[in-house]
Amino acid sequence: MEIYQLKVFLEVARCLSFTEAADTLNLTQPAVSAKIKCLECSLETPLFKRLGRRIELTQVGKYLLDEGQNLVDLESRLVAEIEEIKQGKFSTLKIGCMPDVLSNWLPSVLYEYRRVYPDVQTKCLQFDAVEPLYRAIKTGEVDVGVSDMSFSAFDEISEVAIGSVHYSLVVSSSHQLAQRPWLSLKELTDQAWVLPPDGVPGRIMLQKRMQELGLHLTDFAHVEIVDAASLMRTYLLQGHYLGFVSDFEFQMECEAGLLRRIPLEEFALGTPLFLMMAKRLGRALGLAGQPAGRGSLGLEPVRQFVAMVQSQPGVARGILPKGLPQPKPQDAPLATTAPPTVPRFQAPNFLVRAGSASGTETISTQNRTIQTVTAGLIIQRLGLLEHFLPREGRYSGVQYRLQWSDYSSGAPIVAGLEAQKIDIGVLGDYPLLLSAAAGDSTATAAGTRLISFVASNLDGTGNDIIVPQHSTLDCIDDLAGRVIAVPFGSAAHGMVMRSLHHRHILNAVTLTSIDSAGPQRSGRSTCPADGYAYFAPFHEIAKHRGQFRRLLHENLDGLPTFHGVVIRADLAEQYPEIAVAYLRALLAAQYWYATQPMATTLVNRWVNMDAAIVTKTLRSSASDRADVVYLPETQLRTDWLQAHIQQLGQISGQEHLGQINLDRWMQPEFLAKAVALI
Numbered sequence: 037m038e039i040y041q042l043k044v045f046l047e048v049a050r051c052l053s054f055t056e057a058a059d060t061l062n063l064t065q066p067a068v069s070a071k072i073k074c075l076e077c078s079l080e081t082p083l084f085k086r087l088g089r090r091i092e093l094t095q096v097g098k099y100l101l102d103e104g105q106n107l108v109d110l111e112s113r114l115v116a117e118i119e120e121i122k123q124g125k126f127s128t129l130k131i132g133c134m135p136d137v138l139s140n141w142l143p144s145v146l147y148e149y150r151r152v153y154p155d156v157q158t159k160c161l162q163f164d165a166v167e168p169l170y171r172a173i174k175t176g177e178v179d180v181g182v183s184d185m186s187f188s189a190f191d192e193i194s195e196v197a198i199g200s201v202h203y204s205l206v207v208s209s210s211h212q213l214a215q216r217p218w219l220s221l222k223e224l225t226d227q228a229w230v231l232p233p234d235g236v237p238g239r240i241m242l243q244k245r246m247q248e249l250g251l252h253l254t255d256f257a258h259v260e261i262v263d264a265a266s267l268m269r270t271y272l273l274q275g276h277y278l279g280f281v282s283d284f285e286f287q288m289e290c291e292a293g294l295l296r297r298i299p300l301e302e303f304a305l306g307t308p309l310f311l312m313m314a315k316r317l318g319r320a321l322g323l324a325g326q327p328a329g330r331g332s333l334g335l336e337p338v339r340q341f342v343a344m345v346q347s348q349p350g351v352a353r354g355i356l357p358k359g360l361p362q363p364k365p366q367d368a369p370l371a372t373t374a375p376p377t378v379p380r381f382q383a384p385n386f387l388v389r390a391g392s393a394s395g396t397e398t399i400s401t402q403n404r405t406i407q408t409v410t411a412g413l414i415i416q417r418l419g420l421l422e423h424f425l426p427r428e429g430r431y432s433g434v435q436y437r438l439q440w441s442d443y444s445s446g447a448p449i450v451a452g453l454e455a456q457k458i459d460i461g462v463l464g465d466y467p468l469l470l471s472a473a474a475g476d477s478t479a480t481a482a483g484t485r486l487i488s489f490v491a492s493n494l495d496g497t498g499n500d501i502i503v504p505q506h507s508t509l510d511c512i513d514d515l516a517g518r519v520i521a522v523p524f525g526s527a528a529h530g531m532v533m534r535s536l537h538h539r540h541i542l543n544a545v546t547l548t549s550i551d552s553a554g555p556q557r558s559g560r561s562t563c564p565a566d567g568y569a570y571f572a573p574f575h576e577i578a579k580h581r582g583q584f585r586r587l588l589h590e591n592l593d594g595l596p597t598f599h600g601v602v603i604r605a606d607l608a609e610q611y612p613e614i615a616v617a618y619l620r621a622l623l624a625a626q627y628w629y630a631t632q633p634m635a636t637t638l639v640n641r642w643v644n645m646d647a648a649i650v651t652k653t654l655r656s657s658a659s660d661r662a663d664v665v666y667l668p669e670t671q672l673r674t675d676w677l678q679a680h681i682q683q684l685g686q687i688s689g690q691e692h693l694g695q696i697n698l699d700r701w702m703q704p705e706f707l708a709k710a711v712a713l714i
Contacts, residue, residue, distance in 0.1 A: 039111050041075040042104050044068055045083060049101045052091055106316055109176045128157040129337040132169050132178035134237060135265065136284035138162050141199070141309070142182065149344055156337045165235030173314055179338045181312040184282065185237050186383040194318050198345050200306035200380060203241055205298040206279040206286060208272055213298065218634055220301040220417075221251060228258040229278045230271035242280050244384035245302055248422040250435075304418045304628050307381045311345055313338070378631075379624035379714050381423060397614065399460045400441040400449045404643050406573045406653035407491040407498065407666035408599050410625040411462040413642060414635075416440050418628065420621035426613040445571075446470075447525030453484055453604060460603050460618060462490060464498075464571060465680055466530025471602050472696045484602035487615055487706040488622060491599050491654060492669035492676075493572075498597035499531035500575040502584040503567040509587060516541045518566035521550040527597055528569040533690070534593045534683050542687065571597075572665050573645070573653040595679055598669065608703065619670075619710035626668045629656050672704050 048057040048068065058065045076083055083097035093101060129149075133142060138160055146158055161178055163169040166185045173181045174192055184201040187193040205224075207214050213227075231253075232239050246252060253259050260277065262268050269286065271277040272295060279286075281297075289295040317338065399421075401412025415421050416438075425436050441458070443449055446467030452458035453471050461484070463471060471484045501520065503509045509518070512535060522529045529547075536542035550568060567587060570578065578584040601622065603615050629635045636658050640647040655664040677698055685694035 037075060037078050039108065041071050041078070042100075043108060044071040045075055045097075045100065046104055046108065048072060048084070048091075049093055049097060052093075054091075106176070106314075110316070113176065128159055129180075129341055130159045130161060130178045131180055131182065131341075132161045132163055132172050133182040134166070134169070135162055135164065136237075136282060137182050137309075140284040140287055145345065149341055152344070153337065153340055156340070165233075166237060166240065167235055173312055176314065176317070179313065179317065180341060182309065183237065183312065184307050184309050184383055185240060186308075186310065186385050187312055189385045192315055193312055194315050195310040195312040196346065197308035197380075198311045198348065199309040201309050202283045202306045203238065203280060203300075203303045204283070205300050206272065206281045206290075206295050207298065208276055209293055209296050211276050211278075211296075213278075214296045216298055218299050218301065218638060221246070221249075224278060225255050226257050227278050228260070228275070229256055229280070230260045230262060230268050230275070231280065232265075232268065233261055233263055238280055238282060238285070240384055241282075241307070245419075245423070248425075249302060249419050299634075301417055302419050303381075304420075304632070305379060305381045305624055307383045310383065311342065313342070379620070379627045396437045396439060397459050398439045398441065398452075398457065399462075399618075400443060400452055400458045401462045402444065402446070402449075403442045404444070404573075404645065405464075405571065405599075406639070406643070406645070406650055407493075408462045409639055409643075409654065410629050410668060411490040411599070411601055411622055412440070412442075413639065414625040414629060415618075415621045417638075417642060418625065420624050421618060424617040424620040424624070426617055431613065445523040445526040447523070450525060453602065456604060458604075459607050459614075460601065462599065462601055464527025464530075464599050465597055465676075466527050466684070467525055468600050468602060469530075469677075469680060469684065469693050469696060470525060472701045473692050483605055484701070485605050485608040485615075485703045486600055486602050486672065486701050487608070487703055488601045488619055489598055489669045489672055490601060490622070491666040492596055492673075493598070493666050494596045496531070496593070496595055496597050498572045498665055499528040499569065500572075501532065501535075501567050501569050501587040502575050502578055503587050505583060505585055507566070507585075509567060512536070512539055512588060513541065515567065515587075516544040519546045519548055519564065520567050520569055521548050521565040522569040523550045523571070526571055527599075528571040530680070530684060531571075531597065532569045533687050534595065535588070537683075537687050538593050573649050576649055576652065576665070577646075593683055595683065596673075596676055598673070598676060599666075600672070608706070612706065615706045616709045616713070619707055620713060623670065623710060623714065626670070629654070630668065631657055633657055670707060672702055672707070674698060674702065677702070 044057070044061060044063075047060055048054060051057045051060070054065050054068050054072075058068045061068065072083065079096070081096050082094055083100065084091045085094055086092075131142065131146075142160065146160070150156070150158060161172065163172065166183060169178075169181050169183060170187055170190070170193070172178045173187070174190075182198075187195055205213075205219055213219065231242070234240075243253070260271060262271065265285065268279055269289065272279050272286075273289075283297070286295050290297060317335070399412065399416075401416075402408055403413040421438060422436065425431075425434075427434065441452075446461075446463040447470075449458060449461040449463055450467050450471045453461050461471065468486065472486070501512070501515075509515065515536070520532060522532055524547075532547065533542060536545055548565060550570075568575075568578070568584075575584075575586070601618070603618070608615050629639075632638075635656050636647055636650045639645075640650045643650075651658055652663055652665060654666045655668065681693050681696060681698075684690045
């Protein structure tokens, strides 16, 4: 197949007329027919079919029309670049991006590139919407593109994450909200907003996230749509409107103190910044496996730019095809040590689709049990699960309805899982095991699947026995003949049974429900109890108020305490993607809690609890490591589970726990899949 034959074919295919094509090409009709005949002979298949005086493309002809222009464009480009090389030039690198990337991210990268490769001419093309950028990459108008929108839905584009972009609220520094450290979209429906037009990344990002959360622009009192950043700036500064922007936008105004960025709950994570190129160009690069000076010389600037960007810290690999030579040291002057991968939001495709079908998931948590907030409260407040839930394939078009239930202890969650009224539960160690046995002493098959831990405490102090300050009780042996109030079916209940059994006094102690004997705000009880068993942070709250003291001073059975996530077995088997989505949200919540300086302050506000209790209960970036009860933990520990089962199974009435099949109940593959998707 010759390029000129292909050019003739493309013209005939566009006109669907040999005569019109001949006039356009300045050829005779017989010459055009001869070129088409030669091309069909070369391909051994007809390209046109004739219907009377009309002609139509065959299936192969349609394919060649769609793809053939790429070859013609490549030929023109190669000829032009070879001519530049002959003239002593070294081609041109064409980069396409949106205005914010061009103004803020790209300049320093281009400066470094030109410093290393001064003979390459660079040309930056600015696009005001995402779709024209996509088409420019596809057609070869630009060699590479940079965007925080994903083009992964299009087979002809390759992309790789090269950084992160964060979106936030932006307001005038004199705005009434300017001093707020953290806000939610739900708080801002009565405010006036100014937004860019359709097709701009910020607008796409906002609407996609709102769609996930069941919100719409019509929910806001007043929204102005403007066509340019300068107009948006005017609305922000003079009209005190709210804006939604990336950290690439309005940098000078924020540095000058004119505007202020405020984090939004719904955009707690960053999104990837992508480097993109046409797959055909990537294939051409992969075939150019020779040093500069031989082979496809015109592609060398593209290869150098891609190699340089990919060598930056934190950049994922993969846009260059396998077999492409690794860049020489002088080709990659930037550092190559990448920090650990961190959770990010999934970048939306620039085509936002609405859903139709629906599905309901019920998640039960214990929000005031601070050690589990990353598995429930934070996911809920930041809308993380809505973001990671599957929406492709068999989930395409699904609109999820999430129902979050908050309980004071684990027993009702276990009951809800068994009754199939709860889909996902967050529980402490003892109720976790109860959910596995499904409350049936003869059960050998679990009604749940354990998919992750949430938090752990190695020395067992996550549960405690407390007594009033004036109590004469000094040690656990003093509890013989006494009454202890416990939340039945909780991790504290399991700890009390194990501890009393270890001291051979379990039968000598009366256990009563803490619901009827719990210490009230005044420190009094509705019925007498000599002590109380609590799980963190409630025993810490009681001690913090100065009315109670700790009875246990050592972990009698040597067991760690932990919390984990279980999912109904049938849901895990039928919809494993739901389990993976939840765990992706959990990993994101734990990352946010560990790295966001305001995390403990926000959790304190959400649960209305003393910030010191929050900080001491679960380690965060603001915690004193030496004084924290629980550490974030997702990896499942078979040895811990076996140790709990062994000790509890020796207690009368708990023998059925020994029948739990850990190999069947524990399913770590869900967590492994979630980690792999970070």
